[in-house]
Amino acid sequence: MTVEMQQESGNTAITHRRLLILKTNISGLHDINVVASLLDGNANVDRWNVDLQDVDHVLRIETIGITTDEIIQTLTQAGYACEELPD
Amino acid sequence: MRTRDVHKERIIQETAITMIVRDGLNGFSLQKLAKAANVSPATIYIYYEDKEDMIVRIGATVAEQLLHYSLKDFSPDMPFAEGMKVQWMNRAKYFIDHPVEMQFIELIRYSPFHAKVQKQIGLNFGAIMGEFVCQAIKKKELKKLPFEVYWSIAFAPLYQLIKFHDQGKSFVNEKFELNAKLINQTLELVLKSLKP
Numbered sequence: 272m273t274v275e276m277q278q279e280s281g282n283t284a285i286t287h288r289r290l291l292i293l294k295t296n297i298s299g300l301h302d303i304n305v306v307a308s309l310l311d312g313n314a315n316v317d318r319w320n321v322d323l324q325d326v327d328h329v330l331r332i333e334t335i336g337i338t339t340d341e342i343i344q345t346l347t348q349a350g351y352a353c354e355e356l357p358d
Numbered sequence: 359m360r361t362r363d364v365h366k367e368r369i370i371q372e373t374a375i376t377m378i379v380r381d382g383l384n385g386f387s388l389q390k391l392a393k394a395a396n397v398s399p400a401t402i403y404i405y406y407e408d409k410e411d412m413i414v415r416i417g418a419t420v421a422e423q424l425l426h427y428s429l430k431d432f433s434p435d436m437p438f439a440e441g442m443k444v445q446w447m448n449r450a451k452y453f454i455d456h457p458v459e460m461q462f463i464e465l466i467r468y469s470p471f472h473a474k475v476q477k478q479i480g481l482n483f484g485a486i487m488g489e490f491v492c493q494a495i496k497k498k499e500l501k502k503l504p505f506e507v508y509w510s511i512a513f514a515p516l517y518q519l520i521k522f523h524d525q526g527k528s529f530v531n532e533k534f535e536l537n538a539k540l541i542n543q544t545l546e547l548v549l550k551s552l553k554p
Contacts, residue, residue, distance in 0.1 A: 272400035292403045322408035325388055331403050356400040 272358045273339050287336045288317075293343070294327040296352040306330070309345055313337070327356060367405050370395050371416055379461045383413065383469055410471070417466045418478035420459050425483045427452040434486055438494035439549050446516050446545050450536065453520045460524065501554045511551055515544050 274290040297306055303321060310316045310332070317333040330353070332342060339355050346353040373395040378386050388409055392399040406412040428448040432441060453460040466472055491508070494500035503511075522528045523536035 272398075272404070274404050290404060292400045320407045322388070322403075324409055325399070327399060329399070329403055329408075331407055356398075356403070358398050358400050 272356055276333075289334050289337070291330075291332040291334060291337070291339050291342055292356045293330045293332075293339070293346075294354050294356040295321065295330045295346065297321050297328050297330060297346075298323060302351070305349060306346070306351075309349060329356060366397065366401065370397065370402060370405060371419070374412060374416055375420070375458055375462045378413070378465065379458055383465060383471070386413075388412070410474075413466070413471050414474045414478060417462075417471055417475035420462055421466075421475055421479055423456075423459070424449070424452050424463065425479070429483075429486065434490035434493060436490070438490075438497070438499035438552075441490055441494075442512065442549060443542075443545060445513075446541060447538075449513075449516060450520060450541055454523065454536065457524055460520065498554050500552055503552075508552070511548060515548055516541070519544060 272292040274292070276288040276290055297303065303323075306319075306321065310319050315334050315336050317335065319330065319332040322329045322331070330342075330346075343353045343355075370391070374386070374391055377391060377394055381390075386409070388402050388406075389399055392402055395402075402412075406415065428445055430444075430448055432444045432448070434441070436444070466475055491500065495502050500508075519536055519540065522534045526534060528534045
């Protein structure tokens with residue numbers, strides 16, 4: 272699921288703050304470190320986390336400008352299964 | 359394109375509280391919650407990062423609600439007896455009006471999430487109550503005691519009465535209902551024992 276987040280200040284400015292919610296097979300600390308190496312350096316990623324306790328290993332990303340497709344591509348290239356979690 | 363929906367967020371929160379009180383913190387999962395609240399799991403992740411984030415933030419919301427209630431018409435400058443009466447009546451009112459939230463708060467209090475909830479609470483409740491106690495000791499209206507002893511005498515009796523009320527009975531009586539007269543009777547004894 273992709274959620275367009277409304278900016279609290281300045282209602283005329285167009286913002287691209289997004290929340291991406293993805294189903295993955297990221298599991299365990301090793302995988303988290305790999306994903307961290309991919310996302311932590313990206314200035315457009317505000318924050319991210321993986322819910323390892325959930326059956327869908329949900330990856331949640333707060334971002335400015337990045338699309339779901341770009342994230343899926345990045346993670347697929349790193350060898351992970353990753354798809355949009357449907358609404 | 360989706361946006362946040364305050365109404366949905368409230369339903370998710372209320373359902374989560376009810377489920378946690380019924381099934382306990384370990385039995386609770388976001389997948390089960392999604393089914394019970396009739397939303398997709400993805401929807402829950404709009405509002406919360408994971409299970410822990412949800413428990414901590416809902417815990418903080420409910421705790422703030424209780425603190426907000428308990429500070430109504432209260433000031434740390436009040437004479438000790440008067441301030442205690444306001445605190446007791448406010449807390450009793452909150453717990454009697456919100457029995458599910460009360461059980462939820464009790465669950466959180468004895469869980470590993472408690473410290474994180476305390477950190478999240480914006481309102482500086484500890485400072486307000488601390489000042490109330492300090493002033494009361496200075497004005498010689500309250501005995502100087504270790505905090506745990508003070509709290510056990512000052513508030514635990516009220517919480518036990520509320521528990522009896524919530525159960526609707528006690529060890530001896532088949533039926534028990536808390537009322538203002540019983541609260542006052544207990545509070546009088548509490549105040550007597552805390553007097554220097």
